[in-house]
Amino acid sequence: MSANLRFRYTKLGKIRFTSQxxxxxxxxxxxxxxxxxxxxxxxxxxxxxLSFGLALPTGAESLGEYLDVRLDEELGADLGELSLRxxxxxxxxxxxxxxxxVDDDESSLQQEVSSCCWDLEVFxxxxxxLAARVERLLDAPSVVVxxxxxxxxxxxxxxxxxxxxxVLPTGGPWQLRAEVATQPRGVRPGELLExxxxxxxxxxxxxxxxxxxxxxxxxxxLEVPGAPxxxxxxx
Amino acid sequence: MDTVWPQVERLLMGVQKPARYIGGExxxxxxxxxxxxxxWLLLYPDTYEIGLPNQGLQIxxxxxxxxxxxxxxxxxxxxxxMEAAMRAAEVPLFSLENHLPAxxxxxxxxxxxxxxxxxxxxxxxxxxxxxxxAADRGPxxxxxxxxxxxxxxxxxxxxxxxxxxxGDGEEVVGEITDVLxxxxxxxxxxxxxxxxxxxxxxxxxxxVDGVYVPSLYQPRYDGGRLVATEPRFPGVPDHVDKRTxxxxxxxxxxxxxxxxxxxxxxxRLNVEVFRGCTRGCRFCQAGMITRxxxxxxxxxxxxxxxxxxxxxxxxxxxxxxxxxxxFSGIEATVRDIVDDPQHxxxxxxxxxxxxxxxxxxxxxxxxxxxxRTGLTxxxxxxxxxxxxxxxxxxxxxDLYAAVDAAFGQGWRRVKLYFLIGLPTEQDDDVVGxxxxxxxxxxxxxxxHRSVTVTASVGGFVPKxxxxxxxxxxxxxxxxxxxxxxxxxxxxxxxxxTIRWHDPxxxxxxGIASRGDRRVGAVIERVWRDGGTFQEWTEHxxxxxxxxxxxxxxxxxxxxxxRHRHPDEAxxxxxxxAGLHRDFLWEDWQQALAGAGLEDCRWTPCYDCGACTGFGLxxxxxxxxxxxxxxxxxxQDLASGDRIPVDLLATRPARTP
Numbered sequence: 001m002s003a004n005l006r007f008r009y010t011k012l013g014k015i016r017f018t019s020q021x022x023x024x025x026x027x028x029x030x031x032x033x034x035x036x037x038x039x040x041x042x043x044x045x046x047x048x049x050l051s052f053g054l055a056l057p058t059g060a061e062s063l064g065e066y067l068d069v070r071l072d073e074e075l076g077a078d079l080g081e082l083s084l085r086x087x088x089x090x091x092x093x094x095x096x097x098x099x100x101x102v103d104d105d106e107s108s109l110q111q112e113v114s115s116c117c118w119d120l121e122v123f124x125x126x127x128x129x130l131a132a133r134v135e136r137l138l139d140a141p142s143v144v145v146x147x148x149x150x151x152x153x154x155x156x157x158x159x160x161x162x163x164x165x166x167v168l169p170t171g172g173p174w175q176l177r178a179e180v181a182t183q184p185r186g187v188r189p190g191e192l193l194e195x196x197x198x199x200x201x202x203x204x205x206x207x208x209x210x211x212x213x214x215x216x217x218x219x220x221x222l223e224v225p226g227a228p229x230x231x232x233x234x235x
Numbered sequence: 236m237d238t239v240w241p242q243v244e245r246l247l248m249g250v251q252k253p254a255r256y257i258g259g260e261x262x263x264x265x266x267x268x269x270x271x272x273x274x275w276l277l278l279y280p281d282t283y284e285i286g287l288p289n290q291g292l293q294i295x296x297x298x299x300x301x302x303x304x305x306x307x308x309x310x311x312x313x314x315x316x317m318e319a320a321m322r323a324a325e326v327p328l329f330s331l332e333n334h335l336p337a338x339x340x341x342x343x344x345x346x347x348x349x350x351x352x353x354x355x356x357x358x359x360x361x362x363x364x365x366x367x368x369a370a371d372r373g374p375x376x377x378x379x380x381x382x383x384x385x386x387x388x389x390x391x392x393x394x395x396x397x398x399x400x401x402g403d404g405e406e407v408v409g410e411i412t413d414v415l416x417x418x419x420x421x422x423x424x425x426x427x428x429x430x431x432x433x434x435x436x437x438x439x440x441x442x443v444d445g446v447y448v449p450s451l452y453q454p455r456y457d458g459g460r461l462v463a464t465e466p467r468f469p470g471v472p473d474h475v476d477k478r479t480x481x482x483x484x485x486x487x488x489x490x491x492x493x494x495x496x497x498x499x500x501x502x503r504l505n506v507e508v509f510r511g512c513t514r515g516c517r518f519c520q521a522g523m524i525t526r527x528x529x530x531x532x533x534x535x536x537x538x539x540x541x542x543x544x545x546x547x548x549x550x551x552x553x554x555x556x557x558x559x560x561x562f563s564g565i566e567a568t569v570r571d572i573v574d575d576p577q578h579x580x581x582x583x584x585x586x587x588x589x590x591x592x593x594x595x596x597x598x599x600x601x602x603x604x605x606x607r608t609g610l611t612x613x614x615x616x617x618x619x620x621x622x623x624x625x626x627x628x629x630x631x632x633d634l635y636a637a638v639d640a641a642f643g644q645g646w647r648r649v650k651l652y653f654l655i656g657l658p659t660e661q662d663d664d665v666v667g668x669x670x671x672x673x674x675x676x677x678x679x680x681x682x683h684r685s686v687t688v689t690a691s692v693g694g695f696v697p698k699x700x701x702x703x704x705x706x707x708x709x710x711x712x713x714x715x716x717x718x719x720x721x722x723x724x725x726x727x728x729x730x731x732t733i734r735w736h737d738p739x740x741x742x743x744x745g746i747a748s749r750g751d752r753r754v755g756a757v758i759e760r761v762w763r764d765g766g767t768f769q770e771w772t773e774h775x776x777x778x779x780x781x782x783x784x785x786x787x788x789x790x791x792x793x794x795x796x797r798h799r800h801p802d803e804a805x806x807x808x809x810x811x812a813g814l815h816r817d818f819l820w821e822d823w824q825q826a827l828a829g830a831g832l833e834d835c836r837w838t839p840c841y842d843c844g845a846c847t848g849f850g851l852x853x854x855x856x857x858x859x860x861x862x863x864x865x866x867x868x869x870q871d872l873a874s875g876d877r878i879p880v881d882l883l884a885t886r887p888a889r890t891p
Contacts, residue, residue: 014257014258014259015257015259015496017247017253017254017256017257018254018257018496018497019254019497021498022254022496022497022498025498026496028548029494029547029548029549030548031548032548032549032550032579033545033546033547033548035579040581058253058254059247059248059253089548091259091261091496092259093259202248203245203248
């Protein structure tokens with residue numbers, strides 16, 4: 001009997017500068033070291049069946065990343081103990097927060113997750129100017145940013161995706177907290193800053209939550225037992 | 236000195252591939268610096284992706300950190316975007332473990348495995364905020380040392396490097412540390428007689444076997460021609476011999492191979508199965524300077540593979556050496572690895588540098604279970620005549636049998652490596668590459684509906700300490716012409732692709748390969764002109780090198796294209812890899828006569844000097860050559876040019 005195992009994990013500190021592909025390889029090596037019976041795709045170039053949710057931009061931290069692993073056989077192992085062993089084998093900054101089996105018929109993380117919460121450390125503008133820009137963005141009917149997609153310049157309206165955006169009452173660098181929709185496509189922290197106009201620089205971005213929303217209620221793909229936000233910077 | 240991580244961190248959001256600069260690899264150490272220690276910064280003067288897998292640096296990294304009186308960290312060349320950001324923010328070159336500035340180290344130790352990285356060495360010393368020229372360094376500046384294959388002609392870098400290490404580094408890094416620690420204990424600013432004197436240190440280092448201190452030697456010229464390179468002080472040895480570890484079994488390193496967090500070349504477990512090679516390919520510097528052959532015991536290989544796979548989680552292991560199929564009992568060793576249930580079902584073994592025979596392909600087929608993508612052979616010469624000249628004695632029938640076996644066992648892509656611009660080469664030899672490629676395609680079509688044969692040609696650069704060291708390198712124009720001849724001959728053959736290395740880059744490599752001390756100023760000019768990352772096409776421009784040569788009164792004709800006279804002093808005459816000059820000269824004459832030379836592992840000694848000179852012996856487990864023969868041992872060479880009858884009726888060269 002095959003099974004689907006879901007992990008929730010953090011990506012904090014220096015390791016935030018690795019890419020999503022890099023992180024996938026770290027997991028693959030850790031799984032091989034503990035001998036987890038990961039299923040492989042068929043075909044000419046077989047790959048282990050790992051599926052990550054929304055890609056985290058290189059350089060961004062996260063308190064809630066997800067990974068679904070297809071297993072060839074069901075596990076007798078205690079998932080709590082498995083999580084501890086994996087955390088010990090993963091590089092510093094990656095730590096497993098929760099693990100659970102999920103139903104086979106659940107659709108992919110990528111499709112399920114409907115919005116993300118971000119904390120962004122920014123600098124380059126005085127606080128009152130930043131607050132004014134945030135207000136202006138929220139009041140605007142549309143916020144167009146330009147980007148290159150498949151080698152072509154395209155224009156995108158960010159505004160519909162920005163659900164909330166607030167300036168947190170901290171000292172510099174200023175902290176923004178945002179919730180952005182991920183459908184039909186995700187808004188990256190850099191794009192959000194672009195939408196706030198010139199002069200702002202991103203010092204640090206941290207994804208706090210990924211939400212699944214249906215019929216007016218929302219939940220996370222996997223809850224963390226205990227306090228979810230007690231993580232500290234690893235560097 | 237404090238870590239510069241906070242400054243570095245700020246730059247990383249704005250550069251490509253920032254994971255290059257964070258360290259944190261599995262196997263990375265966290266050295267604690269203290270008094271009474273020599274702090275080494277080990278540097279590879281190319282990008283992180285190219286440099287990290289380097290096994291030499293990883294071995295020294297572990298050995299130094301095992302010592303109580305040494306610590307070692309690593310650094311690689313920051314890519315141009317990061318360098319610009321660092322210079323703008325005045326962030327110096329830093330180590331990856333503690334993110335310490337390079338000046339916090341006592342030694343900057345470079346691995347030099349290719350000539351085109353020389354400008355990067357200068358750039359890294361400069362980024363380290365250390366004077367680029369050795370003569371400008373004071374008692375408080377780090378010592379700049381370099382080792383690796385390029386150290387066998389140290390002269391082009393003589394003005395920039397304080398000391399070169401020749402040969403295997405395992406023992407000598409400890410001996411250098413022994414010299415350094417008491418010298419470092421002296422204050423930088425003290426009373427006369429109680430402060431560091433850099434010349435004292437350099438003279439002490441010159442007393443360590445295998446260490447060459449160029450500033451203690453003076454080249455003498457006569458009308459622009461080198462006459463000799465001689466010691467400037469009494470007591471300085473008139474020539475420096477390389478170091479050789481006699482038995483690899485004593486050195487099971489690296490024990491904790493670094494597993495990078497981001498993608499690098501050769502991203503797999505690497506286990507060195509032997510060092511040295513005696514096949515005697517005359518163009519190959521590595522084969523000449525690393526003699527004798529020293530095999531690692533098969534049991535130790537198996538142990539290092541098992542431990543390494545369990546520790547790293549890799550599913551691929553490469554058994555490395557200059558010609559791994561020559562390892563005694565290679566089939567049994569790889570079979571044990573793939574059959575070991577502990578390794579799981581998906582471990583694949585790769586054998587870089589396959590020997591060209593069907594037997595070897597059989598071994599490859601047996602072990603490459605997972606992904607059978609492409610197979611690579613290196614015949615190097617397109618005709619049997621050419622291969623006799625370069626002493627790569629692969630008979631036509633063996634070559635085609637190997638290719639037949641490869642396609643027959645399921646491979647669809649075969650890659651073939653060749654050199655052009657070889658001594659005595661005629662256009663027939665170049666066209667021979669295309670003919671050979673076509674026959675390979677024909678063989679492939681017996682098994683598959685479509686196949687790909689890629690012939691990759693590189694321009695030959697004569698290297699020091701080889702029989703071809705006297706040969707005048709082919710000009711850029713001549714290499715371009717030969718590439719055109721080859722492309723013409725290959726045109727119209729579906730499935731045959733010709734790739735070639737940029738002849739301009741070949742010329743620049745030739746400048747550093749056989750240049751003398753005057754080339755140092757050329758390298759400095761190219762660097763000051765912005766010429767870093769010369770191995771990367773987008774940064775390379777031969778015009779920069781030609782301009783710098785001209786400014787120093789030199790030319791490609793003089794440094795690269797000129798045949799060396801038999802009586803002429805060579806810039807590396809005072810550097811010894813153990814090889815007798817007479818042996819090399821004799822072998823050069825044999826080459827010109829088209830005569831091959833058998834592998835000396837299983838035949839009587841030619842007294843090349845590598846063993847006899849140092850009281851060493853080959854360490855080879857098998858008393859007989861491999862099945863299928865090797866370099867003529869156990870083979871009938873008289874039939875070397877016989878092409879199998881069924882391949883003679885090959886298709887016409889061009890389709891209308």
